[in-house]
Amino acid sequence: MARKTIRTIPQDRTPMPVQEPKARARNFAEVALGYSEEAALNECERCLLCPDPACVPGCPVHIDIPGFIKKISERDYRGAYDVLTDANLLPAICGRVCPQEDQCEGVCPVGDTLEPVAIGRIERWLGDVAIAKGWSNIPYIEPNGFKVGIIGSGPAGMACAADLAKAGCDVTIYEALHQPGGVLRYGIPDFRLPPGVLDGEYENLKRLGVNIECNTLVGRLFTIEQMIDEMGYQAVFIGTGAGSPKFMDIPGEFLNGVLSANEFLTRCNLMRAGEFPNYDTPLHLGRRAAIIGAGNTAMDAMRVCLRLGVEKVYCIYRRTKAESPARVEEIEHAEEEGIEFHWLTTPVEILDDGNGNVRGMRCLRMELGEPDESGRRRPVPIEGSDFEFEADMIIYAIGTNANPILGQTSKLKLNKWGYIETDESLATSMAGVYAGGDIVTGAATVILAMGAGRKAACSIKAYLGIRDSDRVYLPERSGSEGKIFGIDSEEKNFCRIRVA
Amino acid sequence: MIYLNAKAKSQTYKKIDTLCNPIAGVTTVSAARAANVVRIASLDAGKGDMGDSPEPGRGPDQGPRFEIVAREDFSDATYLLEIRHPMMAKAARPGQFVIVISHENGERIPLTLADFDARKGTITLVVQAVGKTTKQMQRDCQRGTRLFSVVGPMGVPSRVGDAKKVICVGGGLGVAPIFPQARAFKESGAYVVGVVGFRTKDLIFWEDKFKQYCDEFIICTDDGSAGIEGRVTKGIEQAIQKHADIDEVVAIGPPIMMQACAETTRPHNIKTIVSLNPVMVDGTGMCGGCRVKVGERIKFACVDGPEFDAHEVDFGDLMNRLRRFAADEQAAMARWSETCRMAGQLTAVDPSSQERA
Ligand SMILES: Cc1cc2nc3c(=O)[nH]c(=O)nc-3n(C[C@H](O)[C@H](O)[C@H](O)COP(=O)(O)OP(=O)(O)OC[C@H]3O[C@@H](n4cnc5c(N)ncnc54)[C@H](O)[C@@H]3O)c2cc1C
Ligand SMILES: Cc1cc2nc3c(=O)[nH]c(=O)nc-3n(C[C@H](O)[C@H](O)[C@H](O)COP(=O)(O)OP(=O)(O)OC[C@H]3O[C@@H](n4cnc5c(N)ncnc54)[C@H](O)[C@@H]3O)c2cc1C
Ligand code: FES
Numbered sequence: 001m002a003r004k005t006i007r008t009i010p011q012d013r014t015p016m017p018v019q020e021p022k023a024r025a026r027n028f029a030e031v032a033l034g035y036s037e038e039a040a041l042n043e044c045e046r047c048l049l050c051p052d053p054a055c056v057p058g059c060p061v062h063i064d065i066p067g068f069i070k071k072i073s074e075r076d077y078r079g080a081y082d083v084l085t086d087a088n089l090l091p092a093i094c095g096r097v098c099p100q101e102d103q104c105e106g107v108c109p110v111g112d113t114l115e116p117v118a119i120g121r122i123e124r125w126l127g128d129v130a131i132a133k134g135w136s137n138i139p140y141i142e143p144n145g146f147k148v149g150i151i152g153s154g155p156a157g158m159a160c161a162a163d164l165a166k167a168g169c170d171v172t173i174y175e176a177l178h179q180p181g182g183v184l185r186y187g188i189p190d191f192r193l194p195p196g197v198l199d200g201e202y203e204n205l206k207r208l209g210v211n212i213e214c215n216t217l218v219g220r221l222f223t224i225e226q227m228i229d230e231m232g233y234q235a236v237f238i239g240t241g242a243g244s245p246k247f248m249d250i251p252g253e254f255l256n257g258v259l260s261a262n263e264f265l266t267r268c269n270l271m272r273a274g275e276f277p278n279y280d281t282p283l284h285l286g287r288r289a290a291i292i293g294a295g296n297t298a299m300d301a302m303r304v305c306l307r308l309g310v311e312k313v314y315c316i317y318r319r320t321k322a323e324s325p326a327r328v329e330e331i332e333h334a335e336e337e338g339i340e341f342h343w344l345t346t347p348v349e350i351l352d353d354g355n356g357n358v359r360g361m362r363c364l365r366m367e368l369g370e371p372d373e374s375g376r377r378r379p380v381p382i383e384g385s386d387f388e389f390e391a392d393m394i395i396y397a398i399g400t401n402a403n404p405i406l407g408q409t410s411k412l413k414l415n416k417w418g419y420i421e422t423d424e425s426l427a428t429s430m431a432g433v434y435a436g437g438d439i440v441t442g443a444a445t446v447i448l449a450m451g452a453g454r455k456a457a458c459s460i461k462a463y464l465g466i467r468d469s470d471r472v473y474l475p476e477r478s479g480s481e482g483k484i485f486g487i488d489s490e491e492k493n494f495c496r497i498r499v500a
Numbered sequence: 501m502i503y504l505n506a507k508a509k510s511q512t513y514k515k516i517d518t519l520c521n522p523i524a525g526v527t528t529v530s531a532a533r534a535a536n537v538v539r540i541a542s543l544d545a546g547k548g549d550m551g552d553s554p555e556p557g558r559g560p561d562q563g564p565r566f567e568i569v570a571r572e573d574f575s576d577a578t579y580l581l582e583i584r585h586p587m588m589a590k591a592a593r594p595g596q597f598v599i600v601i602s603h604e605n606g607e608r609i610p611l612t613l614a615d616f617d618a619r620k621g622t623i624t625l626v627v628q629a630v631g632k633t634t635k636q637m638q639r640d641c642q643r644g645t646r647l648f649s650v651v652g653p654m655g656v657p658s659r660v661g662d663a664k665k666v667i668c669v670g671g672g673l674g675v676a677p678i679f680p681q682a683r684a685f686k687e688s689g690a691y692v693v694g695v696v697g698f699r700t701k702d703l704i705f706w707e708d709k710f711k712q713y714c715d716e717f718i719i720c721t722d723d724g725s726a727g728i729e730g731r732v733t734k735g736i737e738q739a740i741q742k743h744a745d746i747d748e749v750v751a752i753g754p755p756i757m758m759q760a761c762a763e764t765t766r767p768h769n770i771k772t773i774v775s776l777n778p779v780m781v782d783g784t785g786m787c788g789g790c791r792v793k794v795g796e797r798i799k800f801a802c803v804d805g806p807e808f809d810a811h812e813v814d815f816g817d818l819m820n821r822l823r824r825f826a827a828d829e830q831a832a833m834a835r836w837s838e839t840c841r842m843a844g845q846l847t848a849v850d851p852s853s854q855e856r857a
Contacts, residue, residue: 176651177651186782217651220652221588221653241786244788253798260789266782271608276828279605280605283828403784
């Protein structure tokens with residue numbers, strides 16, 4: 001086959017089928033419906049299969065992108081899945097929530113002339129196929145006798161757990177909430193990440209032998225020190241996320257009707273407050289909601305508001321659309337759904353209705369000045385530009401601080417913002433204790449958290465003296481005989497070695 | 501420890517063969533591991549390894565998770581639940597609380613640890629039926645049943661420090677939660693004056709329990725049917741009159757009562773601690789719903805508290821924020837009462853009979 005060139009490939013990006021904006025703004029079904037097999041194959045045709053691909057280093061976990069795309073084109077879907085999951089344990093999730101435009105797709109050479117290859121969409125399609133077919137790469141695991149405890153069941157904890165379980169460790173994840181998933185569960189709404197997708201990934205984790213213990217607040221029920229000294233853990237990984245919402249300290253913040261996006265989303269996603277009174281958690285929706293901030297969290301909060309029937313939803317952001325940290329796709333979807341964006345606007349006061357409830361907000365208009373340390377142009381207020389508008393619900397989505405519990409209850413060294421300090425290998429100041437994800441970096445992304453979890457798993461293996469040997473394959477078998485505890489014989493098998 | 505070299509790899513296959521044939525009955529680590537694959541996660545894992553005490557883990561014979569092992573009704577609105585949770589019983593300290601979900605679709609409600617017994621492996625909660633969730637629990641949480649979720653202990657434990665003479669005050673739903681504090685102060689060698697408030701004589705509970713740890717015990721009732729007539733603040737005044745050297749007052753109860761306590765001790769300049777009860781969701785510092793204003797700063801009661809310096813707390817703000825969901829709570833209550841009525845099993849609970857401080 002002749003090498004593909006930019007002229008021979010399909011010129012247009014295969015469109016993602018989406019629910020119609022009017023309809024979807026009132027339901028919680030997934031917005032982006034996902035590629036069909038045909039669409040995925042078509043989009044794979046657009047990949048030039050560069051010999052020296054830019055997308056691979058563009059991906060935080062270095063997925064062999066041309067590798068799995070090539071396998072899909074050859075219709076070897078299972079093979080493609082193996083290539084993908086070699087680097088990414090949660091393709092169905094990452095395909096949905098990664099900011100691909102800043103990562104793999106951002107550096108795709110096709111994008112120099114045409115629209116870049118829709119790598120995220122292909123990844124998602126493959127991830128969904130795997131869930132539908134029940135594929136999972138469960139290796140034969142030789143236990144190595146080590147016990148590793150993981151604190152937090154977000155993407156960082158999940159990734160770390162999976163890698164360590166595959167290496168033969170006895171892994172237990174402790175999660176404070178009553179359901180696992182971290183932000184993926186309590187933060188990101190159903191229409192962006194259906195709970196079934198998450199459950200599928202957790203099933204795989206359990207099949208690897210990972211124990212998931214919910215309702216366990218580490219630091220308070222037992223400390224990290226106790227895990228190591230009394231509970232027999234040889235190593236511990238901390239992936240507790242950032243998750244302590246920031247407020248602005250402006251007047252009126254304590255009024256009823258003001259809440260953090262985390263609270264709002266937790267009530268809706270985790271506690272199902274939208275289905276009150278069938279579920280007991282209340283929400284108390286307003287009619288006009290203003291969301292402060294324009295990141296992914298803000299987009300999610302706004303779009304949930306809309307779906308629950310809030311009449312007017314405003315986005316208040318002190319910079320411009322170009323500086324917004326949200327995924328481009330989410331802003332586009334939010335715009336289509338009828339969210340009113342107020343760029344270059346900052347709140348200065350929340351107004352009281354006289355009964356302790358929110359009546360509205362006073363804001364200032366901004367303009368962009370000189371670039372700040374982050375390289376983004378700093379917004380500066382325009383004198384005398386303040387104006388008021390009506391709102392009975394104000395949601396803060398302006399970022400998070402480090403969660404203080406583990407800092408309060410252990411000797412872990414924290415940095416000046418309260419995040420856990422680690423070295424290159426993600427080791428903390430306590431021997432055998434590693435940390436990664438948002439609790440180290442501050443709020444970031446799912447894929448970075450996952451990458452950190454995997455990196456920590458590597459470091460923990462090195463710390464414990466576990467070395468991955470060559471992969472071995474089981475001899476060919478046929479029929480049901482080939483199954484060992486439900487594991488197909490052709491599945492990859494890892495033999496684990498502990499260096500004496 | 502398992503050590504595999506190239507030769508051992510071939511043995512791996514053998515081992516798999518043995519596993520395939522359970523009749524061979526070889527129990528290898530791998531077999532145990534494989535069993536693990538299908539095991540559903542349970543709270544037991546790891547806990548059996550705490551090793552040092554005979555009671556830490558829950559073997560399969562110890563009953564289901566979060567089982568209610570005892571229940572006691574103090575009045576038609578107040579009930580006690582003793583719950584099996586050996587790890588928590590060991591970890592709990594005075595001043596801490598738990599978050600309970602009573603059933604699958606339930607909300608997360610915070611309840612203070614009213615007692616804990618590491619030896620028995622149980623924790624005790626005393627609940628006042630005030631709304632849908634707590635009334636439904638009153639009906640459903642019988643001995644032998646289980647709660648959907650119990651997580652904790654949460655919050656910073658009380659600083660039971662060097663105070664020599666303290667007053668421990670409990671009113672309404674704060675009577676039970678003050679008990680562990682009174683006990684801890686006593687055990688640390690302090691002179692403890694207990695002051696508790698009830699609406700009327702019939703509602704009094706735990707008198708003996710308190711007396712065991714209090715050097716003086718003052719009961720206040722609204723109607724004067726027992727102890728002194730009036731609010732707990734009257735009891736505090738009385739104790740302060742008698743003892744000029746009170747180091748600390750700890751008060752738990754409804755916000756209005758804690759505010760009154762703060763105002764009672766303020767002129768005397770006595771350090772006063774209150775345990776705040778804002779609406780919470782996660783209890784892990786993640787949502788900010790529990791934020792309170794203390795000394796003009798934002799604090800999250802679930803991770804920075806729940807105990808704060810009473811003289812710094814903005815009670816007006818707390819009380820306003822407790823009304824956040826008033827309309828929804830009433831709707832839920834009305835709907836639930838209706839369901840109960842239709843099911844012909846409405847418990848004889850008169851909303852006006854709730855205890856007040
Ligand atoms: C609303 C929202 C939308 C987002 N959208 C995107 C997106 O589209 N794309 C993207 O890439 N990123 C997105 N992010 C960011 C991304 O979700 C996070 O960066 C990522 O989840 C961090 O993973 P983590 O594993 O570090 O922590 P988390 O996902 O925060 O998980 C931490 C877990 O640890 C638990 N925990 C905390 N303390 C304890 C303790 N003491 N004991 C036991 N358990 C504990 C917590 O309950 C939580 O479940 C979004 C974030 C939010 C809030
Ligand atoms: C740290 C803390 C410790 C507590 N300890 C106890 C205790 O030991 N015994 C006890 O009986 N009660 C205690 N409470 C109060 C208890 O949580 C509420 O009474 C309970 O949530 C009411 O739920 P409901 O559905 O029955 O009533 P609702 O009708 O929902 O509410 C009744 C009142 O309770 C308050 N409330 C409602 N939901 C919550 C919530 N999620 N968190 C906090 N307050 C809420 C509201 O102000 C409301 O006015 C404590 C609260 C906190 C914050
Ligand atoms: S209850 Fe959510 S932060 Fe305290």
